[in-house]
Amino acid sequence: MPLQPGALGKALREDLTLHSSLCRREAGAFQKVIQGGGEVVVACTQEKRLFAEIGERTEGAVAPVRFVNIRETGGWSRDAGKAMPKIAALLAAAHLPDPDPVPTVTYRSAGRLLVIGAMEDAERAAALVADVLDVTIFTQGGAGAQERRYPVLGGRIDALRGWLGAFELQWTAGNPIDLDLCTRCNACVVACPESAIGLDYQINAALCTGHRQCVKACTVAGAIDFGREAQALTERFDLVLDLRPAPAFLQHARPQGYYHVPAANWAAAALPTVLKLRELVGEFEKPKFFAYKQKLCAHSRNEKVGCNACIEVCSAEAITSDASRQQVKVNANLCVGCGACTTVCPTGAISYAYPTAAAQGLKIRTLLSTYLQAGGKAPVLLLHSQEGGQALVEEVGRAAQLGVAQGIPANVIPMSVWHTASLGVDVWLSAVAMGASQVAVLTTGEEAPQYLDALREQMDVAEAVLGGLGYDGRHFTLLQARTLGDLDQELQLLVRQRPAAPERPAQFSLAPEKRATLELALDHLVEYAPLRPAVVPMPARGSPFGSVQVNKDRCTLCLSCVSACPASAVQDNAALPQLRFIEKNCVQCGLCARTCPEQAITLEPRLLLARERREARVLNEAQPYACVRCGKPFGTLKAIEAMLARLGGHPMFQGAAAERLKMCGDCRVIDIYSATDEVKITDL
Template identity: 70%
Template sequence: MPLDPKVLGQALGEDLTLHSTLCRREAGAFQQALRGGSELVVACTQEQRLFAELAEQTEGVGWVPLKFVNIRETGGWSRDAWQAAPKMAALLAAARLPEPEPVATVSYRSEGRLLVIGPLEAAEKIAASVADVLQVTVFSTGGSGAQERRWPVLSGRVDRVSGWLGAFELAFTQDNPIDLDLCTRCNACIEACPEGAIGFDYQVRLDACTGHRACVKACEAAGAIDFTRDARSDTQAFDLVLDLRPQPAMLRHALPQGYLHLPPDSAPEVRLAAVLRLRELVGEFEKPKFFAYKQKLCAHSRNETVGCQACIDICSAEAISSDKSRQQVKVNPNLCVGCGACTTVCPTGAMSYSYPRPNEQGDKLRALLSTYAKSGGRDAVLLLHSQEAGRLMVEELGRAARVGTAQGVPANVIPVPLWHVASTGLELWLTAVAGGARHIAVLATSEEAPQYLDALRQQMDVAQALLEGLGYAGTHLSLLRCAHPSDLDQELQLVTRRLGAVPATPARHAVSGDKRATLELALDHLVEQARVRPEVIALPAVGSPLGTIAVDKDKCTLCMSCVGACPASALQDNTELPQLKFIEKNCVQCGLCATTCPEDAISLTPRLLLTPERRQPRVLNETQPYGCVRCGKPFGTLKAIEAMLGKLSGHSMFQGAALERLKMCGDCRVVDIYSAENEAKITDL
């Protein structure tokens, strides 16, 4: 790699000494640095295991936190590596940031109770390879089994498989005449059946059976066959599930921890990996609780009316469900895989990403961009990729560039690993553009669910519309769908020619844990430095968290149900006058007001208003108050009371005095009813 210690040292604020064989001949320098006691960043991920072992074996050294960063495949191995020093400095600076703050964890406990669903022969082969560490139960779906019965065997119809690692539940119906728990596999029934309706899976094919019942007589000693037995439902608990059927029991993109699906056509290496994985899943495990939920901000439901359900629709693990009675959503932390897609599409910030937190992500982006610029880097491009498949593809591209079969990661493209690419969205992207990123490319591999890609495109459309509306020319965002490093190589060369304009002065504001606050800070900076400043910017109809509402004054009765439904206080009433007021800055375009309105008088319009009126209350509708006919006190609106009188005047229960009471306030209505009752009693006397 062409390394420039002067550039790197200036960017990091210290003198640097370069080592060419630090993991071998010059290992003493690494051990000497360990003795200093400070946190170390090692710019080599290939020898991560060796450096960790050296740290353990070095005498006189306590625990020293080690961090590792890859500057080789990400920059040092590329066609323009000689220009990559600013990028390397940026990667080193980001690696030196503090580790994310600890968060709550989700615990799993597995005792190794494994359920294998599939043909007997295949299931028993798998069982034999894990039986020394796992307690195996087989659910037979046909095939031929071994004569020796080594594991409990269930049969029938699988109704449901649900749960997660350590807490799976199998619900099934035993609907076959042969009970495999009683069957001794003596094969007498197979021999006795004249139709050949019984195979070596020891189940009766009822469509072929004609009712000779010779099998029942042959099985008289064991009593395993009973055609009069009613189908019975049962449930059993397991810690792990291996499904060998063509279709998995759970039709979702992100399968729960502890559930593995191996279709019949799986490659041998895939089957081996599954077996090894199962053997590891015994004991206690923890993972971060990736999300934080603030019910007060949630725009999902009010008064059991559903408005926004973006998080429910996008969750590929089906970990999020609706609880309308409590006016919120529920997240099952055991099913959550930490993709963060729910936090990206949430318009209010009620659902936020916890590990790392938004402010920690913001610190990382700011460190990357500021160090890159400080080191003389130009035209910064951020490449957001996942820590698994995305990272491997970037590294493979670097290795291909080293041997001359690819161009590699361009010098101005800074790879940024994320737990999942769906965990960042509009507010962080705009913050990065405001901070100097001329393009943000999101790498999608085969691991992303289709709905994630749709959501990312929608967010990108909104961001691009905002930037173009403010006069920032060019393309600022792109979604790269790549199946192979060669695809990524071509896409990155195109990306470097699709750069967007950025503010003349980069933003340096911190990213807040409040999503809306971060979005507003980014917009404020972009507007302040904008080339043009129109009064309003139209935004795409789908995915926009910004916009206004319109009220049909002819339909609206000012019942104020929309005010009670609004989760963001964008809609407000006036305690003094019948007025409906609106603050556009607060509106999240959740649609709860429109779905709640009994008169269907509200419509939504996505946009960004750039005039001061965006932050000021404005009156959407108002009318004259209706005064009580008895005391004169206002108790409703003229329009609402007249509408009510018109609807009820023909009803038999509201005639004469009863209709007149509808024109009274609540207090006078009670007094009038009480007075009428007393007059009736006096008349009777």
Template identity: 70%
Template structure:
């Protein structure tokens, strides 16, 4: 591995010797690596070793140099050390952070995952006022096959030249994704737009002005004079007796020029790939449309393990956190199969579902938790080894979040802002909602003083609510163990100066942390990682001196840990909760009528409470700190019921008594029938057969 660092024309105070010592590599400091010293880059990429270039601004230039360099075989990675640390008021203290960023850039790439493929032939549907639709279509028609769906003439009064196919009627449905948008409409416009010559005779003839220059009839204004029909009798384009049939057509792309609240349409926060809302004048949208022809792949961002899912059992719904938080509406309940279903074409890879999933049934696959954990561990261990103190991990998105950090770095270089503090380590994520309590606590166990998630204007409101709930749970765990301070924070900033002020305010906070860093690795299984992190914090808990509490109460919203309470007066030991529990937290006893509970396994999904016919179960979010958390304990028990005929136990005393009480007044369970309910199944059959036989003998 070869690392190339550059102080960008001596605008960054880099210490090559100290950085090399942290990376165990001899480094040479360059000042114009992208210009006069480009030969050093060309020499490095001829060696065959992987090359890390500490510059992202000139990534394109280095790519071009690579293609022009004979014998260049080395793979190249790029990392930003300029805006993230070198351009800051305290850049001279940023050496440990820069070393950490360089070390993380040297980690192997995450293993590839399955992909989701989209195919687009460029068939574009533009929905909106006819004049605006035609103007937008004209800018992309040389690349795309455009069809218009007119929704009014527009302010310019429509257009006369027939340049594009125009659909008319009432839009009734719009579903799908890139390459597979299904559009449904009711063809209730009396004017056949294929026959219409746009002579405007109908508009002139209509006394109610019910026909616009989009050549659609406003039925609410039309007074059935039919003057338009007479005016169009040569072309024959107008027929009020035509049946309004439902039509459907498929398109690859959709450009929607209607207001954001218009229906039908995609009004959710994360629309599907290939769907764009615009006013028609946004050149960025039109340029993106022009590029969306061909075959496109994206990672399948999620992995789903149905056996861990706490969504549904026995046609009863328990946990639905993933469905509630998904801003793309890609997750739905499959009641027939008793599980959730994720549409990979609608999934945008935010990872919020994995963050709020209490069991780990849904996990973020690219990068997986193991790779992300290794990244956090490398950043923090390198930072500490290089002498860094009070590390703060700043988790941000690769798009808007990265843009804010870049803008802040430039503002600091121009002396307009402080810049990213030396102890704040920016970590780009595919999406800020893709990490949760297991990774956050692991990062804190590895030595971070704080984990800060940067929220910009791109996140859905439910993402921010879900992240805050998870942070509240993690913070409650830490405070309950005696770790004072604010270890987790959701930081909101809309511009570079707001981000600057928020980052500077972090300097005023102090957190109590374990005296030693954890050594555990992050497992792909969420619950396993959470347990390892909790064990580390428990082993070094400040409250050990004064005595730990028996349990730490957790917020009800989003808590993945806890117990249940059972009203033993109402519980009949029917054990329906046992069959519903997806985590094995509730168990029966084959030898005795008992309901047993293993608290360590409980995920607080609520399926047991929803299933219980007696409404005898309530959730209790908490972390139990006594050894009983990992031990089976009896929550309810009763005496067995013995068959009144053969004395064999076949049920519980409470269950049989409850059944007798409820059916005592029923007409079908009187006399002998009621008595048979006290028998085992074998004896019921024998008694019923004997009774019928005696009745036949009596009749004879």
């Protein structure tokens, strides 16, 4: 690699010593460094395992050690000589502390494995794990071995749900043969004249005509009883291996502990599947990736459903609607940490907890600021996953070293994230505000289709913001690459673009609240914008910004929308019959429109940049209606007149009752009791 220690040291503001043979030869130098105290960054990951072991065995080693790959990501590329600013940025980010710990989700598995499939297939698979796992087979036909090695269940599967350590199987056992009593002597198979009994020892009711020769043949074991009623049974398992052609779980991200391998594919998938199953005995933990704040949620109010974005995008079906509490419910055991829900959530009610927004923002700001201070130009932030994306990026680097690819361009800064769907418009706009000319999100085919749709929608919103402010060019790109050739070509096309960016990079930190981060990014982008229009149109789908329009002829100022709004965008006025609106707060969830009994409200996606965006403005107001008894205003003239018109023909609201509709609450009670007293005096 054409490294320049002087340039890197200047960019990082520290003295650097170049070690050019960190593969193994300079292990001794590494030992000396880690005994000296202070943080140590090893700028190579090839021998990460070896150096980590050396660190553990070195007596007196006190320095924390971190590893960063600058070889495939920068040093091995056609323009590696220009990559010093990027390498400095990667080294600077490697010095950042690890994210703060978060609550964890615990799984406990005792190794109870359910294998579903034809008997011969299930027994073949079970034999590979039976020395470690407690196997039970649910037969789906076929011929099993004569020796009964595992418990066998049979019948109709009604439901299979759960996750690692907590799967629940519900089935109906309606077959005349009790598999627990059956000794597999095959006497019933021989005796049956219709060949209705297979070697899975279940009777095919469609073939059986009632000879009952099998019952006579099974006299000793007594396993066959045609009078036995069907039983609904339930049993729990820790792991499931499903060999059927169609899986039990149809979602893209299936529960941990569930493996679907059609029997036809077993030969190719047997080894990796068996290895995974054998490892899943014990106690396991994963981070609780999300945090949920119900008070910010725009899902439901007053039994009306507004925003469903998180439910629709979740590929694990971990998010459901809790109608009783008027909120969403996230099953932490099913959550796979993709973060797509946090990306599409307009309010920030669901936020990504590991790493936090602040930690992600610090890393992005460190990468970009170091790159720019080292003299780099037009940085492109490439977001990729820690597994498939990281492997593909490194593959492109190795191909460049061999001369068969261009490699990662000098101005493309790779940044790994747990999942590429976990970052959205708030982070992307913040990255541009911090100096990125482009943000590219790399997908490798492992993502759920709805994730790609959500990312495109979010990119359309972010692009609309920058385009409306006069920042020319395309700033956000969804890269879909499955091979190194695809990625290499896409990156070369990407870096030919030079979209406009703010003249001065921002220095703010990402806030814990999504809306607060958006406001910080917008303020900076507007300050340096080539254009400052009053209004920027937004796409019809996915916009977190917008206004509401009220049809004044239909609105009765009942204020149902005020109680429904989760963001305090729609407000009332305690002193006057007014409907007011603060556009900065609006998240375009639509709850106000769905709640309005007069259907007087419509949404208008847009970004208002005028000062009025932060101020309350009156959407509708009306003449107050005064109580006919005390004169105190208690409603609007239009609302009371509408009520009188609707109830005028009702037999319950005639005479004095109709007059009470024109009174405030206090006078209505007084009038009712006064009328009661008059009746009592008349009776006396």
